[in-house]
Amino acid sequence: MNTPSNPNLEGWSASYQPLLGEILPTFLPAQRWFAGKGAPIEKVEFEQYVSWPEHSEWLLARIGVWFTGRSEAQHYALPLALAWPEDGEEKWRSLRRSALTKVQIQARTGWLYDAFAEERFCQLLVKLMAQNAQIPLGAGWLRFSATPAFAGCPSAISEALPVKQLAADSSNTSIAIGDRLLMKAYRRLQSGMSPELEMGRFLTEAGFRNIAPLAGALEYEDGNGERTALVLLHGFVANQGDAWRYTQDYLKRFLDNCLQQPEMVRKADEIHGLYRIFATTLGRRTGELHRTLAQISGDPAFNPEPITAADLTRWLNRIRDEAIATFERLAQQRESLPESAWPRVDRLLAARGALLASLKQTATLNPGTVKIRYHGDYHLGQVLVAKEDVIIIDLEGEPSRTLEERRDKQSPLRDVVGMVRSFNYAAHAALRPFTADRQALAPRLDDWERQTRAAFLNGYAEATRDNVGLGIDLAQANPLLQAFTLEKVCYELRYELDNRPDWVEIPLSGLCELLPLLDQPFPRINLLSSPSMESAMSILFEPVQFGELRLQNRVVLAPLTRCRADYQRVPNALMAAYYAQRAWMGLLITEATSVEPMGVGYPRTPGIWSEAQVAGWRKITDAVHERGGIIVLQLWHVGRLSDPLYLNGATPVGPSAIAPHELSIALLRPKKTYGVPHALTVPEIAQVVAAFRQGAQNAKRAGFDGVEIHGGNGYLLDQFLQSNANLRTDAYGGSPDNRARFPLEVVDAVVEVWGAGRVGYHLAPRCDFLGMGDANPLETFSYLVSALSQRHLAFIVARERAAPDSISPKLRPLFTGGFIANEGYTQQTAEQAIASGLADAVAFGMLSIPNPDLVEKFKTGITPNAPQPETFYNKHPYLFDLAEPMPAEGFYESDREGYLSFGPLKVSA
Ligand SMILES: Nc1ncnc2c1ncn2[C@@H]1O[C@H](COP(=O)(O)OP(=O)(O)O)[C@@H](O)[C@H]1O
Numbered sequence: 001m002n003t004p005s006n007p008n009l010e011g012w013s014a015s016y017q018p019l020l021g022e023i024l025p026t027f028l029p030a031q032r033w034f035a036g037k038g039a040p041i042e043k044v045e046f047e048q049y050v051s052w053p054e055h056s057e058w059l060l061a062r063i064g065v066w067f068t069g070r071s072e073a074q075h076y077a078l079p080l081a082l083a084w085p086e087d088g089e090e091k092w093r094s095l096r097r098s099a100l101t102k103v104q105i106q107a108r109t110g111w112l113y114d115a116f117a118e119e120r121f122c123q124l125l126v127k128l129m130a131q132n133a134q135i136p137l138g139a140g141w142l143r144f145s146a147t148p149a150f151a152g153c154p155s156a157i158s159e160a161l162p163v164k165q166l167a168a169d170s171s172n173t174s175i176a177i178g179d180r181l182l183m184k185a186y187r188r189l190q191s192g193m194s195p196e197l198e199m200g201r202f203l204t205e206a207g208f209r210n211i212a213p214l215a216g217a218l219e220y221e222d223g224n225g226e227r228t229a230l231v232l233l234h235g236f237v238a239n240q241g242d243a244w245r246y247t248q249d250y251l252k253r254f255l256d257n258c259l260q261q262p263e264m265v266r267k268a269d270e271i272h273g274l275y276r277i278f279a280t281t282l283g284r285r286t287g288e289l290h291r292t293l294a295q296i297s298g299d300p301a302f303n304p305e306p307i308t309a310a311d312l313t314r315w316l317n318r319i320r321d322e323a324i325a326t327f328e329r330l331a332q333q334r335e336s337l338p339e340s341a342w343p344r345v346d347r348l349l350a351a352r353g354a355l356l357a358s359l360k361q362t363a364t365l366n367p368g369t370v371k372i373r374y375h376g377d378y379h380l381g382q383v384l385v386a387k388e389d390v391i392i393i394d395l396e397g398e399p400s401r402t403l404e405e406r407r408d409k410q411s412p413l414r415d416v417v418g419m420v421r422s423f424n425y426a427a428h429a430a431l432r433p434f435t436a437d438r439q440a441l442a443p444r445l446d447d448w449e450r451q452t453r454a455a456f457l458n459g460y461a462e463a464t465r466d467n468v469g470l471g472i473d474l475a476q477a478n479p480l481l482q483a484f485t486l487e488k489v490c491y492e493l494r495y496e497l498d499n500r501p502d503w504v505e506i507p508l509s510g511l512c513e514l515l516p517l518l519d520q521p522f523p524r525i526n527l528l529s530s531p532s533m534e535s536a537m538s539i540l541f542e543p544v545q546f547g548e549l550r551l552q553n554r555v556v557l558a559p560l561t562r563c564r565a566d567y568q569r570v571p572n573a574l575m576a577a578y579y580a581q582r583a584w585m586g587l588l589i590t591e592a593t594s595v596e597p598m599g600v601g602y603p604r605t606p607g608i609w610s611e612a613q614v615a616g617w618r619k620i621t622d623a624v625h626e627r628g629g630i631i632v633l634q635l636w637h638v639g640r641l642s643d644p645l646y647l648n649g650a651t652p653v654g655p656s657a658i659a660p661h662e663l664s665i666a667l668l669r670p671k672k673t674y675g676v677p678h679a680l681t682v683p684e685i686a687q688v689v690a691a692f693r694q695g696a697q698n699a700k701r702a703g704f705d706g707v708e709i710h711g712g713n714g715y716l717l718d719q720f721l722q723s724n725a726n727l728r729t730d731a732y733g734g735s736p737d738n739r740a741r742f743p744l745e746v747v748d749a750v751v752e753v754w755g756a757g758r759v760g761y762h763l764a765p766r767c768d769f770l771g772m773g774d775a776n777p778l779e780t781f782s783y784l785v786s787a788l789s790q791r792h793l794a795f796i797v798a799r800e801r802a803a804p805d806s807i808s809p810k811l812r813p814l815f816t817g818g819f820i821a822n823e824g825y826t827q828q829t830a831e832q833a834i835a836s837g838l839a840d841a842v843a844f845g846m847l848s849i850p851n852p853d854l855v856e857k858f859k860t861g862i863t864p865n866a867p868q869p870e871t872f873y874n875k876h877p878y879l880f881d882l883a884e885p886m887p888a889e890g891f892y893e894s895d896r897e898g899y900l901s902f903g904p905l906k907v908s909a
C-alpha cells in the first residue's frame with residue numbers, strides 16, 4: 001500500500017486509524033451506493049491512492065471493504081478533499097452532506113469530505129477528459145477520454161460551469177455540470193469492460209436518439225492492461241424528472257380526483273388517455289432500443305445471436321439457483337418482516353418446490369427470438385421524461401451482477417418484463433399513502449395498470465413487429481415470460497430485503513400472483529392479462545380463519561364425485577394431479593370418501609379404510625401441500641343409496657326399512673331403482689360411528705389438514721336426520737334431537753380424533769336430494785346447526801341454491817364458525833353473499849371441474865370454461881365391469897377426459 005507523500009496530507013495521516021476503524025465503517029453503510037448493506041464490516045483499507053498533481057488536498061482513493069464471514073472484498077472509489085474555515089460558511093454548509101470527519105492538521109481544523117461535492121474537482125475531471133489526459137497511478141494509469149459527442153459541448157471547458165450533485169438516492173453519484181453535461185461517478189468498482197461505457201459508445205455511434213450521448217470517460221488501467229471505469233460523462237438532457245416520479249405524481253392526482261369526484265370512477269377507462277400515450281411512446285422507444293441493439297454491426301460484443309437450447313438451460317438454471325437462494329433468505333428473514341407479510345411468506349415457502357419445478361418444463365421451449373445486449377435493469381426510474389418523449393438512461397445493467405454477466409447477451413424480453421413489473425410497483429407505491437381508502441382505490445389502480453401495460457406492449461410490438469429476431473406476439477402466452485418474471489421478482493425481493501424491508505410486500509405479492517399459473521399445460525403468463533391488484537382487493541381473495549384452518553382465499557373446492565379411483569377404491573396419481581391443480585383455492589374438500597366398504601354406492605369412488613387407500617391419499621395431500629394448499633377429506637357413508645352390486649351382495653343399510661321413493665340408482669345402466677334397506681340396530685349404529693372414527697384416524701395418517709363429515713344429500717347421516725327417511729321409534733328417531741343423535745355421535749367421535757377446529761360438516765337444508773324430505777326443515781336444521789355450533793366446529797357447508805325459500809340465511813346466525821355457501825354461485829353472487837354476511841366463503845362445484853385455474857380466472861376477469869356434465873362421472877365403458885383389468889397406475893388413459901384435460905385454457909386480454 002502506498003503511503004501519502006504530499007506534505008499537506010501528512011498532517012491528517014494521524015486520522016487514518018479512526019478513519020478506517022470507525023468513521024468509514026459508519027459512513028459507508030449510510031450511503032445508498034454502498035452494496036454491502038446488512039453484512040458486518042470486518043475491515044476497511046486504503047488500497048491505492050494518489051494525491052492530485054497541482055491539488056495536494058485532493059486524494060483519489062480506492063478503498064477495500066472486507067466483511068465478516070466472506071472471503072471476497074468489495075472495492076469503492078472515494079476521492080477525498082479537505083475544506084478549511086477560510087473557504088467560507090456557505091461552502092461548509094454545502095459540504096455537510098458529504099463530510100466524513102473533522103481533521104486537525106498542524107494548527108488548523110478542517111473537514112475531510114467526498115471530493116465529488118467539490119466543484120473544482122468535478123470541473124477538473126471534465127477538463128482532463130477533453131484533453132484525453134493520462135496520469136500515472138500505482139503500476140497503471142488513469143486514462144481520461146472524450147468521444148466525438150463531447151465536441152458538441154465546447155463551452156463545458158471554456159466556462160467554469162456550476163456543478164450540482166443530484167439527489168443521493170442512487171446506486172452511483174450523478175453530478176450535473178451546468179445544463180450541458182452529466183457526470184456519473186461509479187462508487188463500487190469492478191474491473192473489466194464497463195457495460196454502460198460500451199453500450200453508450202455503441203448506441204451513440206449507431207445514432208440512437210433516445211439515450212443521453214456518451215461524451216467522455218475516466219478509466220483506470222492497471223499494469224496488466226485491465227480497465228476499470230471510474231467516471232462517465234454524458235450529454236445533459238433537459239427533463240421533467242424520471243418516469244417513476246412522473247408516474248407517482250400522475251397517480252397521486254388521479255387517486256385524489258377519484259376520492260373527490262367519485263363519478264370519475266365509472267369513467268376510468270376513458271381517463272388515462274394522456275398517460276397511455278406516454279406508455280405507448282415508452283414501449284415504442286424500448287422496441288427501438290432493442291432494434292438498434294439487434295443490428296448486425298460487426299462488433300462481436302453486440303451482434304445478435306440465436307437463442308440455443310444450451311442458453312435456455314443455462315438461463316433457467318440461473319433463475320432456479322437465484323430463486324432457491326431468495327427463498328432461503330426469505331425463510332431466514334421471515335421473523336424480521338412485518339407480521340402482515342407472514343401469510344404470503346408462508347404460502348410462498350410452501351409452494352417453492354412447485355414454482356421451481358415449473359421452470360423445468362420451460363427449458364424445452366424455443367422462444368424463436370434472438371439474444372442481444374439489453375438494458376438489464378429496466379424500470380421507470382431509468383427513463384427521463386423529456387418533452388413529449390423519453391430518454392433511456394443508466395445502461396449499466398443490474399448493479400449486483402458481475403460485469404461479465406451484465407455483458408452477456410440475453411432475451412430482450414427481460415427488459416419488457418422489467419418495465420411491466422415497474423408498472424405494478426408504481427401502482428402499489430401510489431396506494432401506500434391512501435390507507436383508509438385502499439379498498440375503493442385499488443380497482444382504479446388496476447384499471448390504470450392494465451391500460452398502461454397494454455399501451456406499453458402495443459408500442460413495443462409496433463416497433464419490433466417487422467424485425468425477424470424480435471417480433472414476438474406478446475399477447476400470446478409465452479412461458480419464458482413467466483421464467484423472467486420469476487427471476488425479476490426474486491431480484492426485487494432480494495433488493496427490498498437489503499434496502500427497503502417495508503417494500504417487500506410488493507415483490508411478495510408479485511410472487512404469489514405467479515402461483516396459480518403453475519397449473520396450466522406448461523406455465524404460461526400473458527402480460528396483457530396477468531393477475532392484478534384489484535383481484536387482491538376483492539373480498540373473495542381475502543384470507544379467512546375457520547377454526548384452526550387458515551384459508552388464503554374464500555374460493556372453496558366443493559366435494560365432487562368424479563369416479564376416477566381404481567377398482568379397489570384406491571386414489572391414484574391422476575387424482576393427485578387433479579387436486580394439486582386446484583391447490584390455489586382457499587380450501588379443498590375432497591370428493592366423498594367412504595369410511596367402510598358398506599358405505600359405498602357408486603363405481604370407482606375412493607375409500608379410507610385400507611392401508612393402500614391411506615397411502616394413495618398421502619400422495620395427494622403431499623402434492624397439495626407442496627403448493628401451499630389445504631385439503632380436508634370428506635367422510636362418507638351412503639346408507640340406503642346403494643345396491644348389493646357394490647356391497648358384495650349385501651343389503652344396503654339405513655335408519656328405517658324404507659326405500660327412497662322409486663329413485664333410480666345413480667349411473668347404473670340399465671336403470672334400476674334403489675331397494676329397501678336393512679334398518680340399523682343400535683349396536684350396528686355404534687359400529688358405523690366407529691367406522692367414522694377410524695376413517696378420521698386414517699385421514700390423519702394420510703396427511704389431511706382436517707375432515708368434513710358428509711351429513712347432506714340424502715346419505716346415511718341425512719337419512720337419520722330428516723323425518724321422511726327415519727321412522728324409528730327408539731332414541732334415534734322422532735324428535736329433531738333424536739334424529740340428530742346419530743349424526744352428532746359421528747361428529748363427537750371425529751372431533752375426538754381431530755379437535756373441533758379441524759372438522760367441518762356438510763348439510764343440504766333444501767331437503768330435495770335423493771328422496772329426502774322433512775316435516776319441518778327449519779326446526780330440524782336449526783337444531784343440528786346449533787348443536788354443531790356448540791361443538792365449535794371449524795365450518796359448515798350449506799348446499800342450498802339461493803332462492804326466496806332458502807333457509808340458509810336463518811341458519812347462518814346460529815353458527816359461530818365459518819359458513820360456506822354452495823350451489824350455483826358465480827363470482828359475482830359469491831362476492832355479494834360474502835359482502836352481505838350471508839357466508840364467509842363459497843364452495844364452487846361444477847365451475848371448478850373445467851377450471852382448475854378458477855381463482856386466477858376470477859382474478860383476471862377471464863370467463864370460466866363451461867362445465868361438460870357428460871364427463872363429470874367418467875365415461876369409461878368398463879365403469880361397472882369390475883373384472884376388466886386396469887393398468888397398474890390405477891386408471892385408464894380415457895379417465896383424463898374432462899378431468900385433467902380441457903384443451904387449451906382460454907386466455908384473453
Ligand atoms: N443525461 C442526463 N441528463 C440529465 N439528468 C440525468 C442524466 N442522466 C442521469 N440523470 C439524472 O441522474 C439520475 C441518476 O442517474 P442514473 O444513471 O440512473 O444513476 P444510477 O446508476 O446511480 O441509478 C437520474 O434519475 C436523472 O435524474
Ligand SMILES: O=P(O)(O)O[C@H]1O[C@H](CO)[C@@H](O[C@H]2O[C@H](CO)[C@@H](O)[C@H](O)[C@H]2O)[C@H](O)[C@H]1O
Binds near residue numbers: 381399421
Ligand atoms: O438504483 P438503480 O436505478 O440502479 O436500481 C435499483 O434501485 C431501484 C429502486 O430505486 C430498483 O427498482 C425497484 O423499485 C422501483 C421503484 O422504486 C421499481 O420501479 C422497479 O420496478 C423495482 O425493480 C432496481 O431494481 C434496483 O436495481
